[in-house]
Amino acid sequence: METQRITYDDDIVRKFIAASVVFGIVGLLVGLLVALQLAFWQANLGPYLSFGRLRPLHTNAVIFAFVGNMLFAGVYYSTQRLLKARLASDRLSRIHFWGWQSIIVAAAITLPLGLTQGKEYAELEWPIDLAIAVVWLVFATNFFWTIARRNEKHLYVALWFYIATIVTVTVLHVVNALSIPVSAGKSYSVFGGVQDALVQWWYGHNAVAFFLTTPILGIMYYFLPKAANRPVFSYRLSIIHFWSLVFLYIWAGPHHLLNTALPDWAQTLGMIFSVMLIAPSWGGMLNGLLTLRGAWQELRIDPVLKFFAAAVTFYGMATFEGPLLSIKSVSAIAHYTDWIVAHVHVGALGWNGFMAAGMFYWIIPRLYGTQLHSRALANAHFYLATFGILLYAAAMWTSGVTQGLMWRAENPSGGLMYPSFVETVIAIRPMYWMRLIGGSLYLVGFLMMAWNLWLTARAGTAVDGSVDVVVENPGAQPSNIALIFGSPVLLSVFALVLLGAVALLGPAGSTVALVIGASVVLCAFVFYFQRDDTEPRAKAPSWHNLVEGKALAFTVLTIGAILVGGVAEIVPLVIAGNEKLALKDHAPYSPLELEGRDVYLKEGCYNCHSQMVRPLAWETARFGAASVEADSKYDHPFQWGSKRTGPDLARLGGRYSDVWHYRHMLDPRELSPGSNMPPYPHLQDNLIDFASTPDKLRAMRTVGVPYTPERIAAASGEAEQQAAHIVTGLAREAGAALDARSELVALIAYLQRLGKSGATDTPQSGDAAPALARKGGL
Amino acid sequence: MEILILTVFVSLIVAAAGVLFFAWNIHHRAHEHIEQLSLLPLEEEARREPRKDRA
Numbered sequence: 001m002e003t004q005r006i007t008y009d010d011d012i013v014r015k016f017i018a019a020s021v022v023f024g025i026v027g028l029l030v031g032l033l034v035a036l037q038l039a040f041w042q043a044n045l046g047p048y049l050s051f052g053r054l055r056p057l058h059t060n061a062v063i064f065a066f067v068g069n070m071l072f073a074g075v076y077y078s079t080q081r082l083l084k085a086r087l088a089s090d091r092l093s094r095i096h097f098w099g100w101q102s103i104i105v106a107a108a109i110t111l112p113l114g115l116t117q118g119k120e121y122a123e124l125e126w127p128i129d130l131a132i133a134v135v136w137l138v139f140a141t142n143f144f145w146t147i148a149r150r151n152e153k154h155l156y157v158a159l160w161f162y163i164a165t166i167v168t169v170t171v172l173h174v175v176n177a178l179s180i181p182v183s184a185g186k187s188y189s190v191f192g193g194v195q196d197a198l199v200q201w202w203y204g205h206n207a208v209a210f211f212l213t214t215p216i217l218g219i220m221y222y223f224l225p226k227a228a229n230r231p232v233f234s235y236r237l238s239i240i241h242f243w244s245l246v247f248l249y250i251w252a253g254p255h256h257l258l259n260t261a262l263p264d265w266a267q268t269l270g271m272i273f274s275v276m277l278i279a280p281s282w283g284g285m286l287n288g289l290l291t292l293r294g295a296w297q298e299l300r301i302d303p304v305l306k307f308f309a310a311a312v313t314f315y316g317m318a319t320f321e322g323p324l325l326s327i328k329s330v331s332a333i334a335h336y337t338d339w340i341v342a343h344v345h346v347g348a349l350g351w352n353g354f355m356a357a358g359m360f361y362w363i364i365p366r367l368y369g370t371q372l373h374s375r376a377l378a379n380a381h382f383y384l385a386t387f388g389i390l391l392y393a394a395a396m397w398t399s400g401v402t403q404g405l406m407w408r409a410e411n412p413s414g415g416l417m418y419p420s421f422v423e424t425v426i427a428i429r430p431m432y433w434m435r436l437i438g439g440s441l442y443l444v445g446f447l448m449m450a451w452n453l454w455l456t457a458r459a460g461t462a463v464d465g466s467v468d469v470v471v472e473n474p475g476a477q478p479s480n481i482a483l484i485f486g487s488p489v490l491l492s493v494f495a496l497v498l499l500g501a502v503a504l505l506g507p508a509g510s511t512v513a514l515v516i517g518a519s520v521v522l523c524a525f526v527f528y529f530q531r532d533d534t535e536p537r538a539k540a541p542s543w544h545n546l547v548e549g550k551a552l553a554f555t556v557l558t559i560g561a562i563l564v565g566g567v568a569e570i571v572p573l574v575i576a577g578n579e580k581l582a583l584k585d586h587a588p589y590s591p592l593e594l595e596g597r598d599v600y601l602k603e604g605c606y607n608c609h610s611q612m613v614r615p616l617a618w619e620t621a622r623f624g625a626a627s628v629e630a631d632s633k634y635d636h637p638f639q640w641g642s643k644r645t646g647p648d649l650a651r652l653g654g655r656y657s658d659v660w661h662y663r664h665m666l667d668p669r670e671l672s673p674g675s676n677m678p679p680y681p682h683l684q685d686n687l688i689d690f691a692s693t694p695d696k697l698r699a700m701r702t703v704g705v706p707y708t709p710e711r712i713a714a715a716s717g718e719a720e721q722q723a724a725h726i727v728t729g730l731a732r733e734a735g736a737a738l739d740a741r742s743e744l745v746a747l748i749a750y751l752q753r754l755g756k757s758g759a760t761d762t763p764q765s766g767d768a769a770p771a772l773a774r775k776g777g778l
Numbered sequence: 779m780e781i782l783i784l785t786v787f788v789s790l791i792v793a794a795a796g797v798l799f800f801a802w803n804i805h806h807r808a809h810e811h812i813e814q815l816s817l818l819p820l821e822e823e824a825r826r827e828p829r830k831d832r833a
Contacts, residue, residue: 007827082818156818222819231816369828465823495795502788518791548815 006151007466008080010367012093013073014462017360017367019101020069021450024356026108027061028443034058035439037678038645039432041669044678048112051678052604056123057111062348063121063212065104070356071215072100072139075162077363078222079143082159084152084469088145092138099135103128115185118601119196119637121204122176126187129177136173140166147551151469154548157238161218163555164246168210168562175566176203180699183692186598190703193632194262195574197640202253202566209249210562212347216355217245220288220312223359227304233290237283239544244280246558248273250565255326258335259614260640261629266569267328273565274326281319288312303378307358310386314350318343333408336610336644338428339400342393349389349442357381357449364453370460377452381445388441395438399431403644408618416621421647426674478546483553486543489560494520496564587758588634588705589750591693591719596750598696599743600639603680610641611650611754624651624755631755634705646677651755658726659733661748683744690716690741722749 036043037051044050080087087093106128110116116123124132143166147155155163176199179187191199225232232238254262254270289312292298298305321343325334334340365372372378406424409417418424498517505513547554589597600606613619615626627650632638641648656664663670666684668677694715701707711718723740726748730736738745 078819081821081823152818154815154818156815158819225816225819229820231820235816461828463828466827467821467823491799518794 002471003468004151004471005466005468006084006086007464008077009087009090009093010077010464011462012087012090012097013077013363014367015097016069016073016076017364017453019097020066020073020356021360021453023061023065023069023104024353024446025443025450027058027066028439028446030054030058030061032436032439032443035432035436038676039429039436041676041678047114047603047680047682050603050680052607053112053114053116055607056116056120056604057108059121060107060111060123061104063207064107067212067216067348067352067356068100070352070359071165071211071219072096073363074219074223074359075143075215078158078219079146079162081465081467082152082156082222083146083150084467085146085150088142088149092142092145096135096138096142099131099138103131103135106131110185114602114604116601116604117179117187117189117637118604118606118639119176119189119200120606120642121207122173122200125185126177126179126181127184129173129179132173133170133177136166136170140170144551144555151471155551155554156222157232157235157242158218158222160242160554160558161214161221163551164242164558164562165210165215165218167555167559168206168214168246168250171559171562171566172203172206172210176200180702182695182699186696188696188699188703189637191574191638192634192636192703192705193638194629195570196636196638197257197260197262197632198254198266198570198573200637201256202250202570205253205256206250208344208347209252212352213249214246216352217241217284219355219359220284220308223362224288224291224308224312227302227308227358227362228292228295228298230291230293230295233287233293237287241280241284241287243561245277245284247561247564248277248280250562251569252277252326254569255331256642257640258326258328258331259616260612261627261631263573266573269569271326271328275323278319278323281322282316285312285316285319288315301375303372303375303382304358304362306379306382307354307361310382311351311354311358314346314354314389318347318351321346332614332616333404334400335614336642337400337403338396338431339404340643342396342400345396346389346393349385349392353385353442353446357385357446360449360453364456365460366465367462368457368460369463370456373452373455373459377448381448381452384448385442385445388438388443388445391438391441392435393438395431395434399428399435402428402431407622408616410618416618419622421622422672422674425645425676429676477550480550480553480556483543483547483550484556486547488543489557500568586630586633588700588707589753589758590722591690591697591715592722592746592749593753593758594696594700594750595688595690595693595719596743596746596748596753597635599683599747600750603683605649606639606641608641608643608645608677610644610648612640613648613650619648623648630757634700636700636703636705646675649751649754653752653754653756657733658729658748658752659736661751662730662734662736662738662744665744665747680744683747684738684742686743687739687741688719688743688746690719693719719746 033043033049034051034054037054047053076087076093103124107124110125110128111123115125117125122129143162147159178190180190181187189196221232221238251273252270254266255274256270258267258271260267289309292305292309295305299309324330325340325343361372361378403424406418406427411417494517498513501509501513501517547557588594611627611632613623613625613627620626627640631650632640660671664672665680667679668675694712697705697707697712697715701712707715720740723745726745727736727738727740730738730745
């Protein structure tokens with residue numbers, strides 16, 4: 001037995017906090033700009049700063065730069081103290097920090113340039129995806145290496161959430177980012193259509209779960225007791241909270257795809273697990289709030305506790321609203337509307353933003369050996385930001401409900417009451433201005449915090465925490481294998497197999513399975529209790545107690561818990577989906593249409609337009625026949641979208657003439673007065689190099705799109721021929737002098753193909769449609 | 779109606795499993811270690827030292 005002094009690496013914590021504050025300001029500023037663009041289209045400042053390219057920058061900056069840096073700071077600070085060990089490698093910590101900042105800078109450059117994979121929250125192109133994987137691996141290595149060198153046997157609950165975050169984000173990122181590169185700045189997802197939709201939202205939802213929630217819950221479990229100076233309300237509840245949350249969350253992704261062409265069984269699974277999620281979520285919320293029991297009076301004076309209490313409350317609100325929105329009938333109204341925007345911002349600004357603020361206000365004085373510069377300023381920040389969030393959320397809730405009701409409203413004769421989509425855009429514009437005010441208040445509060453923290457740091461000197469630890473021989477330990485195959489695990493696996501049998505066998509078979517299962521469980525319990533009578537185990541540690549001391553066993557069990565849901569949902573669809581769809585008659589995009597689709601992705605059109613007509617009467621009346629799986633069979637990635645600032649485009653092909661599209665892209669308001677769509681005149685001048693078109697078809701063939709070698713070889717000529725046909729028509733009808741290689745021509749070709757099989761009617765062109773028909777939009 | 783019977787039956791089984799699991803936990807004295815563990819974050823640091831490069 002010996003005593004050692006451990007000095008923590010707090011410099012890396014200071015670095016991550018500084019980066020989080022800086023990128024938080026950037027992310028919020030970009031958010032304000034995109035909010036302004038929706039209310040005032042003139043704020044679209046040219047191609048690089050248009051809404052479609054900036055909105056991914058906003059989401060990436062807030063999620064991965066602001067919250068990412070904040071969670072790394074919180075994880076590194078608390079992990080060292082909970083393990084009584086300095087981070088394993090200073091070098092890995094620095095590589096992690098500078099690598100992550102490099103990725104953020106790369107994102108800030110490439111996204112405005114239009115280099116994107118076109119998948120929400122996973123827009124970054126494959127070289128950056130590779131860098132993310134490497135840096136995340138560095139983080140994981142540093143974390144688990146520190147665990148291996150720890151001087152505290154037990155892993156506190158916060159560390160469980162960090163472990164779940166690290167392993168799950170690894171799995172999600174690797175699977176969702178699988179793609180075939182075409183060039184350094186272009187790749188196609190290996191998944192297509194409905195499969196890509198499921199994988200993308202399995203990733204997208206769980207990015208929220210395991211990047212924005214579980215690490216922040218870990219931070220809550222560490223910093224909230226520290227700030228309140230009292231232990232967490234119930235450690236038992238935290239055990240239930242952890243396992244139920246990580247097991248249930250991973251199944252919930254399909255709630256983003258309710259009423260779509262996703263198979264019903266997957267939708268139902270997503271809905272049921274989402275509704276069940278309210279139990280662990282509220283268990284965690286109550287565990288956090290009740291930690292403050294006996295300290296409520298501190299809320300009046302302590303800004304740190306104010307932020308933490310409000311953050312946990314916002315978490316509770318968001319996790320009540322989430323399951324509500326995941327009910328199919330509620331989703332029918334709320335999906336694609338601003339209601340979802342309100343929901344995610346309550347989570348991002350309220351839960352993540354306030355947890356970050358509370359943590360920064362608590363930690364910075366300690367990292368600089370001083371007091372917070374101004375409590376009054378921090379309190380002012382709290383009230384300003386709270387009012388800003390409420391204003392923001394109220395505006396978007398109102399806007400979302402308005403949209404949902406207007407889209408479905410019928411007139412007395414059964415037709416659509418608001419047949420022109422742009423009517424709904426005009427109706428919600430005041431709400432967009434109100435949202436802008438709310439967001440501005442939040443940004444002002446954030447700037448006040450940055451100023452307060454800066455003055456606090458300047459008033460002190462950077463100090464690193466240290467602790468004296470007694471290094472003990474841990475003695476005999478149970479093996480990892482014995483813990484991984486312990487009775488609670490086997491019982492859980494048995495229960496899952498039983499439930500699977502119930503789901504698959506039908507009423508009679510499932511009843512028999514349940515009876516057998518119940519009998520087995522009953523016999524096992526009887527046997528167990530009888531055995532205990534003869535072998536008293538009063539002093540023996542519990543199974544979970546042992547697992548908490550064995551990081552490897554804990555990590556393996558966590559991986560098992562998070563893999564069940566993903567495998568159960570994705571694997572059947574990937575296997576069965578291919579066989580089923582292979583029988584359909586559906587031609588791949590022509591080379592020019594494929595080029596046009598890349599323009600669609602580059603401009604971020606999916607940020608405002610869906611391509612998924614749901615089988616709801618008011619949707620089919622407005623947009624045409626409901627979408628089916630085959631419609632997006634060759635879409636790598638899928639483009640179903642998640643928001644309708646503009647109308648759905650799934651059945652757009654042939655509804656308007658080429659001339660209509662040409663004039664609409666140059667000046668949307670000429671044909672749709674009141675529209676807030678940015679103009680795209682630069683697409684006339686941007687030219688496509690058709691010499692690289694065969695490479696794109698080749699990559700698509702690799703992921704399963706049936707282009708023949710002959711067609712690939714002739715792709716450049718075919719594209720030029722189709723483009724020449726469109727250009728000739730535009731010159732004749734509108735007197736337009738367009739280069740056949742211009743991106744605008746390719747985009748028109750793509751838009752005219754949407755909703756058509758392409759099997760018999762190539763080249764796709766809307767020349768047959770009446771010129772400038774249906775003025776006023778869909 | 780078949781689905782209703784099945785739903786009620788599954789619910790009863792799940793509820794019974796929950797009661798049994800609770801009984802197992804009580805009997806096994808699982809999680810009795812926890813009150814001590816919840817104090818882990820509250821341990822104070824020995825001291826704070828100036829960063830080496832500034833000392």
